[in-house]
Amino acid sequence: MEQSRSKEQAILAAAEQEFMTKGFDGARTISIAKAAGVTHAMLHYYFRSKENIFERIFDEKMRLLSQSVLEAFEQQGLSLEERLRKGIESHFDYIAKYPGLPRFVVNEVMSRPERHEMMQRRIGPMFESITKGLQRELDEAADRGECERMDVRMLMLDIVSLNVFSFIAMPIIEPLVGDLAVDRETFCRLRKQENVEVIMRRLKKL
Amino acid sequence: MEQSRSKEQAILAAAEQEFMTKGFDGARTISIAKAAGVTHAMLHYYFRSKENIFERIFDEKMRLLSQSVLEAFEQQGLSLEERLRKGIESHFDYIAKYPGLPRFVVNEVMSRPERHEMMQRRIGPMFESITKGLQRELDEAADRGECERMDVRMLMLDIVSLNVFSFIAMPIIEPLVGDLAVDRETFCRLRKQENVEVIMRRLKKL
DNA sequence: GTTTGCATTAACAATTTTGTTAAATAAAAT
DNA sequence: ATTTTATTTAACAAAATTGTTAATGCAAAC
Numbered sequence: 001m002e003q004s005r006s007k008e009q010a011i012l013a014a015a016e017q018e019f020m021t022k023g024f025d026g027a028r029t030i031s032i033a034k035a036a037g038v039t040h041a042m043l044h045y046y047f048r049s050k051e052n053i054f055e056r057i058f059d060e061k062m063r064l065l066s067q068s069v070l071e072a073f074e075q076q077g078l079s080l081e082e083r084l085r086k087g088i089e090s091h092f093d094y095i096a097k098y099p100g101l102p103r104f105v106v107n108e109v110m111s112r113p114e115r116h117e118m119m120q121r122r123i124g125p126m127f128e129s130i131t132k133g134l135q136r137e138l139d140e141a142a143d144r145g146e147c148e149r150m151d152v153r154m155l156m157l158d159i160v161s162l163n164v165f166s167f168i169a170m171p172i173i174e175p176l177v178g179d180l181a182v183d184r185e186t187f188c189r190l191r192k193q194e195n196v197e198v199i200m201r202r203l204k205k206l
Numbered sequence: 207m208e209q210s211r212s213k214e215q216a217i218l219a220a221a222e223q224e225f226m227t228k229g230f231d232g233a234r235t236i237s238i239a240k241a242a243g244v245t246h247a248m249l250h251y252y253f254r255s256k257e258n259i260f261e262r263i264f265d266e267k268m269r270l271l272s273q274s275v276l277e278a279f280e281q282q283g284l285s286l287e288e289r290l291r292k293g294i295e296s297h298f299d300y301i302a303k304y305p306g307l308p309r310f311v312v313n314e315v316m317s318r319p320e321r322h323e324m325m326q327r328r329i330g331p332m333f334e335s336i337t338k339g340l341q342r343e344l345d346e347a348a349d350r351g352e353c354e355r356m357d358v359r360m361l362m363l364d365i366v367s368l369n370v371f372s373f374i375a376m377p378i379i380e381p382l383v384g385d386l387a388v389d390r391e392t393f394c395r396l397r398k399q400e401n402v403e404v405i406m407r408r409l410k411k412l
Numbered sequence: 413g414t415t416t417g418c419a420t421t422a423a424c425a426a427t428t429t430t431g432t433t434a435a436a437t438a439a440a441a442t
Numbered sequence: 443a444t445t446t447t448a449t450t451t452a453a454c455a456a457a458a459t460t461g462t463t464a465a466t467g468c469a470a471a472c
Contacts, residue, residue: 106374109378110377151386153386160379165367172329175329180359
C-alpha cells in the first residue's frame with residue numbers, strides 16, 4: 001500500500017519537528033502522533049518505541065551536522081584564500097538554513113554520555129580529512145610568506161565558533177541583532193561578511 | 207532552627223546540579239530530593255512546585271550570565287587595546303569557570319518563549335551600557351587612525367562567539383581539542399590567547 | 413508543663429506518559 | 443470468493459512523576 005509509507009513519513013516529519021524544538025525529554029509521543037494525524041498506537045506499530053523514533057531523527061541530524069563542515073571545505077582547485085572564503089560562506093549559509101541543527105545535536109550528545117563515543121567516531125575522521133590537506137596548504141603558504149603560520153585546528157574552531165554561535169544564542173542576542181539589522185536576511189549578510197573578514201585578517205601576514 | 211535553612215540550601219544546591227545537567231524537562235524532583243538527602247515532600251514544603259525551584263535557579267543563572275559580559279568590559283582607565291584584551295581574557299576565564307552556564311540559559315530560554323521577553327529586559331540594558339562607551343572609544347581611536355572603524359556590536363558578537371562556543375560544543379569538538387592539548391588547562395590557555403589574537407587583528411589598522 | 417509553631421515523614425491521589433494487545437478493517441494474493 | 447497479510451483503532455496496563463495532606467516529632471516560648 002502507498003498510504004503506509006506516507007504515514008511512516010508523516011510520523012517522522014512530526015517527530016523531527018517535536019524533537020528538534022523540545023529535545024528528547026520535552027518531546028511527547030502523543031504530540032507527534034497528533035501532528036502526524038495518527039493514533040499514538042501507530043507509533044508503536046511502526047517504530048516500537050520513542051527511543052527508536054528519536055534515533056532515526058538524531059542519526060540523520062548528526063550526519064547533516066558533520067556534512068555541514070565537510071562539504072564546505074572540501075573544494076579543491078582554489079587558492080587557499082579563495083578556498084577558505086568559499087568554505088566560510090558555504091558553512092555559514094548551511095547553518096543559517098538549519099539554525100536549530102547545532103543546538104539540537106550538542107544538547108542530545110551532552111545529556112546522553114553514551115552518545116559521546118558515537119559522535120566522536122563520526123566527527124573524528126571528518127576533521128582529519130579536512131585538516132590534513134588544509135594544514136599542508138597553510139604551511140606552504142606560510143613558507144612562501146603569504147600568510148601567518150598557524151594551527152589549522154585553531155583556525156577551524158575560530159570559523160565554526162563565529163558561524164554557529166549567533167544561531168545557537170539567537171534568543172539571547174536578539175536585542176543586539178534587532179538593533180543591528182532590521183531583518184534576518186540583512187543580519188545574515190552582514191554577519192557572514194564579518195566572519196570572513198575576521199578570518200582573513202587572522203591569517204594575514206603582518 | 208538552623209537545620210531548616212541548611213536543608214533549603216541543600217535542596218537548591220541539588221536542584222542546581224540537576225537542572226543544569228538535565229534541563230527542566232529532564233530533571234526529576236525525586237532526584238533532587240535524594241541528592242539533597244530529604245524526602246520529596248520537603249520540596250513541596252519549601253517551594254510548592256518544581257517550577258518554583260527552577261525559577262530560583264534560572265533567575266540566578268541568567269543574572270550570572272549577564273554579569274559575565276558586563277563585569278569583564280566595564281573596567282575604566284585603560285587604553286582601548288588593554289581594555290579589550292583584559293575584557294576578553296576576563297570573560298573567557300569566567301566562562302571557563304562555569305562552562306555549563308551559557309548552554310543552560312540558552313536552552314531554557316529557547317524552550318520557553320515566555321522567557322524571551324524577560325531575558326531581553328535583562329540583556330538589553332546591559333549591552334547598551336557597555337556598547338555606548340566602547341563605541342565612542344572605538345570611534346575616537348579610529349579617528350586618530352589607530353584602529354579600524356567598526357560596529358561595536360559586531361565586535362562584541364565576535365568576542366562572545368569565540369569565548370563561548372568551545373565550551374558549548376565541547377562534547378563535539380573534544381577529539382579536536384584532545385589532539386590540540388593534552389589537558390583542559392593547556393587548551394584554555396591556548397584558546398584564550400587565540401581569541402585575543404583574533405580580535406586584536408580584527409581591529410588593527412591595515 | 414503546656415502550648416504553639418515549624419519541620420518532617422509516610423501514605424496517597426491525580427495525572428501523564430509510554431507501551432501493549434486483541435479485535436476490526438482494508439488490501440492483496442491465491 | 444477465500445485466504446492471507448498488512449494497517450488501524452480503541453481500550454487497557456504499567457510505570458513514573460508531581461502534588462497533597464494528615465499525622466508525628468520536636469524545639470522554643472509562654
